[in-house]
Amino acid sequence: MASLKPYDRKLDYSYAPGLFTTIEALNNRPECVRRVLVSTKIEDSALQTLIPLCKEKGVRMEQADKALSRISRKENCFAAAVFDKQQISLSKSENHIVLHNIQDKGNLGTILRTALGFNYTDIAIIRPAADSFDPKVVRASMGAYFSLRLKEYDSFSEYQNEFRLRQFFPFILSGKLSPEEAKETAKKPHSLIFGNEASGLPKEFENIGLGVRIPQSDRVDSLNLAIASSIAMYVFSR
Amino acid sequence: MASLKPYDRKLDYSYAPGLFTTIEALNNRPECVRRVLVSTKIEDSALQTLIPLCKEKGVRMEQADKALSRISRKENCFAAAVFDKQQISLSKSENHIVLHNIQDKGNLGTILRTALGFNYTDIAIIRPAADSFDPKVVRASMGAYFSLRLKEYDSFSEYQNEFRLRQFFPFILSGKLSPEEAKETAKKPHSLIFGNEASGLPKEFENIGLGVRIPQSDRVDSLNLAIASSIAMYVFSR
Numbered sequence: 001m002a003s004l005k006p007y008d009r010k011l012d013y014s015y016a017p018g019l020f021t022t023i024e025a026l027n028n029r030p031e032c033v034r035r036v037l038v039s040t041k042i043e044d045s046a047l048q049t050l051i052p053l054c055k056e057k058g059v060r061m062e063q064a065d066k067a068l069s070r071i072s073r074k075e076n077c078f079a080a081a082v083f084d085k086q087q088i089s090l091s092k093s094e095n096h097i098v099l100h101n102i103q104d105k106g107n108l109g110t111i112l113r114t115a116l117g118f119n120y121t122d123i124a125i126i127r128p129a130a131d132s133f134d135p136k137v138v139r140a141s142m143g144a145y146f147s148l149r150l151k152e153y154d155s156f157s158e159y160q161n162e163f164r165l166r167q168f169f170p171f172i173l174s175g176k177l178s179p180e181e182a183k184e185t186a187k188k189p190h191s192l193i194f195g196n197e198a199s200g201l202p203k204e205f206e207n208i209g210l211g212v213r214i215p216q217s218d219r220v221d222s223l224n225l226a227i228a229s230s231i232a233m234y235v236f237s238r
Numbered sequence: 239m240a241s242l243k244p245y246d247r248k249l250d251y252s253y254a255p256g257l258f259t260t261i262e263a264l265n266n267r268p269e270c271v272r273r274v275l276v277s278t279k280i281e282d283s284a285l286q287t288l289i290p291l292c293k294e295k296g297v298r299m300e301q302a303d304k305a306l307s308r309i310s311r312k313e314n315c316f317a318a319a320v321f322d323k324q325q326i327s328l329s330k331s332e333n334h335i336v337l338h339n340i341q342d343k344g345n346l347g348t349i350l351r352t353a354l355g356f357n358y359t360d361i362a363i364i365r366p367a368a369d370s371f372d373p374k375v376v377r378a379s380m381g382a383y384f385s386l387r388l389k390e391y392d393s394f395s396e397y398q399n400e401f402r403l404r405q406f407f408p409f410i411l412s413g414k415l416s417p418e419e420a421k422e423t424a425k426k427p428h429s430l431i432f433g434n435e436a437s438g439l440p441k442e443f444e445n446i447g448l449g450v451r452i453p454q455s456d457r458v459d460s461l462n463l464a465i466a467s468s469i470a471m472y473v474f475s476r
Binding site: 110113114118119144180216223229234238 | 457464
């Protein structure tokens with residue numbers, strides 16, 4: 001295999017930085033892991049976890065201090081998985097989270113972690129959007145990334161055409177229902193749809209499904225996207 | 239006034255970076271604002287908002303490109319308020335959010351914004367903790383900071399001694415109640431108590447008030463602190 005490059009959206013592989021994230025990759029999606037990089041400064045106890053795990057999964061492990069410091073920039077990073085980028089088809093029968101034009105990688109990672117926490121395992125991302133393969137996303141998800149099905153779409157119509165037979169709940173300021181009211185009407189499968197950090201969902205989503213609004217005081221403009229989507233997932237998962 | 243220094247915890251003043259945050263400071267806590275810094279690159283329309291506002295509040299405005307670029311580092315920042323650090327006494331009759339040893343400045347700012355969104359206006363921070371005056375906290379709160387009462391305490395006992403006559407709800411993995419059950423028993427005033435990002439609340443909180451646990455799948459270790467506290471505030475504010 002050629003030498004590892006700094007992460008770039010155009011590459012066909014990406015990096016999962018951090019020991020915990022590497023273990024999640026090996027346990028949950030070993031077929032995607034090309035190899036595991038470790039630092040010469042890694043703790044012995046961490047090595048004693050990684051060595052048998054790599055062996056079991058048939059993945060090569062190698063020391064790569066330079067590549068690791070390039071991947072992690074400022075933060076300490078003692079291990080990383082190099083993994084193949086794969087779009088994974090979403091389940092027709094499961095509930096989905098749809099993220100429309102999400103911009104922030106940290107937000108995206110946090111939302112992935114929360115989604116798994118509330119048993120939403122299928123995530124659609126409508127482009128243009130943050131690169132869901134970016135190591136920052138994978139890191140912010142704390143490895144939840146490797147337990148999810150995640151697929152990018154060029155437009156909401158493309159997504160909608162693939163998943164017609166389900167309920168859509170766009171979260172939008174003009175929404176008529178509270179999350180609890182919407183939950184009462186929700187059946188499986190459904191999709192919770194969220195807009196981006198700066199402007200929310202565009203107006204055309206007013207004509208799609210049942211609009212939901214999270215009640216909040218008028219003393220803040222809006223809730224952070226990761227916060228709003230987490231509250232929605234929590235209520236719908238109760 | 240002496241020349242402005244890079245932000246430091248020991249200074250008796252701090253910076254509120256960003257146009258929106260500066261306006262929030264001027265509108266909601268003008269008595270704390272020493273002066274307003276603007277960039278020579280600021281938009282005319284923004285100046286046309288700031289000039290009369292500074293005049294009305296009796297606050298001096300000055301061009302300070304160097305100071306602004308030092309305050310904001312990489313990000314664009316066309317205005318900032320220089321404000322006095324003040325610990326503000328919490329209300330005895332209002333509900334509180336208590337953050338025990340919170341570490342991350344971005345998390346803290348996000349929690350402040352969400353708290354205001356759900357009408358929690360009183361925030362106790364138990365040290366050691368992130369510096370609540372740090373410009374990063376103020377920025378992440380998107381100015382909500384200036385609409386809240388916020389006070390740091392050296393220990394939970396110190397806080398508890400000041401606010402004995404209220405219900406305490408520590409959020410802890412061993413908690414027996416769901417947020418909804420806890421909410422049923424909640425009266426005003428109460429305090430929702432959250433532990434830090436890495437380890438949650440220490441064991442001694444098992445003997446304080448009524449423990450609450452946010453139900454989640456066992457596929458993630460725990461929810462992000464800003465997410466968990468937001469879900470709690472949402473449920474309690476319904």
